[in-house]
């Protein structure tokens with residue numbers, strides 16, 4: 001099992017950030033604080049198997065004040081669901097044994113952890129395509145640029161993908177994970193159904209927002225059936241796509257409500273709203289963020305994310321290095337105080353500085369390590 005360095009902490013967080021360090025519950029799971037580690041693909045699991053280095057990487061963040069670790073996207077077991085070397089699988093005895101070690105290490109460090117269950121669908125980039133003659137699956141066979149590349153998903157292919165999510169969730173529960181996060185964001189399979197640009201179906205899976213949510217809702221329902229009522233299911237969604245920052249799955253709060261309704265009814269316990277800057281308004285005419293709208297619409301706990309702890313930068317600069325900026329946390333504390341969201345996920349700041357959360361908690365902001373793209377090269 002991975003061993004992590006011990007930590008020292010002050011009696012109480014500084015008043016300005018205290019709200020981030022209050023406990024919060026998601027379907028019976030109590031988290032020690034409101035800081036989550038955002039899911040980040042690291043390409044560091046050889047042969048798709050997370051090893052000791054990966055376990056230490058996550059445990060180090062858990063030991064240093066992250067209340068909930070959300071793992072990098074990890075592939076559910078559908079033969080057409082593949083990703084480049086180093087992306088971890090969530091199927092196969094070897095990969096699941098590796099994940100069991102990750103869970104043990106994070107729990108030993110006092111943390112909580114959920115895997116991000118990922119089906120890439122018809123994401124047409126090198127390494128993400130199944131070996132020929134197989135083709136990737138997508139709702140209408142359109143890639144993210146709208147180009148026809150495969151046949152629309154058949155009913156059998158839909159059932160296979162739904163089943164892959166359910167089996168992965170059951171495995172997560174068996175391995176001791178504290179819940180699961182479903183990756184329904186950024187233009188991958190579930191989002192390919194949510195997004196009208198990639199979903200042109202005319203059957204019950206396409207058209208109006210409720211229908212576009214049907215595939216995701218079927219995945220959630222199958223997961224719920226597999227894990228029972230008391231196991232946290234978090235769903236991450238976004239407006240933006242990896243290929244298009246201006247893309248939108250919902251044009252208005254009403255459409256967002258239509259989209260989220262079936263997902264909530266199917267059993268989502270918490271939403272994770274992926275934005276580039278968590279404080280920006282989601283729709284014209286209201287200052288509310290996507291997280292705040294989601295909380296208002298669903299009444300569920302919500303995780304916000306996007307540029308926490310970073311200087312106000314353009315997301316395009318993600319890999320160019322930006323100073324760490326505690327001021328964004330004032331916005332988060334205010335938003336939590338106004339009941340706009342419940343947890344704050346932190347990506348690049350926590351990737352660069354494993355002790356980021358502990359330093360914020362202990363008022364050691366002078367010790368914060370700025371985001372440095374070099375951090376992407378290792379699992380320190």
Ligand SMILES: Cc1cc2nc3c(=O)[nH]c(=O)nc-3n(C[C@H](O)[C@H](O)[C@H](O)COP(=O)(O)O)c2cc1C
Pocket residue numbers: 038039040041042072073116183185186236274275276305306307308310318345346347348349376
């Ligand atoms: C290196 C890297 C890998 C990422 N991989 C994933 C992923 O596997 N799944 C996902 O949903 N988001 C992924 N993201 C997006 C992050 O979870 C997060 O939403 C984004 O970095 C914004 O948060 P930040 O400003 O705190 O970094 C990734 C981001 C980075 C920088």
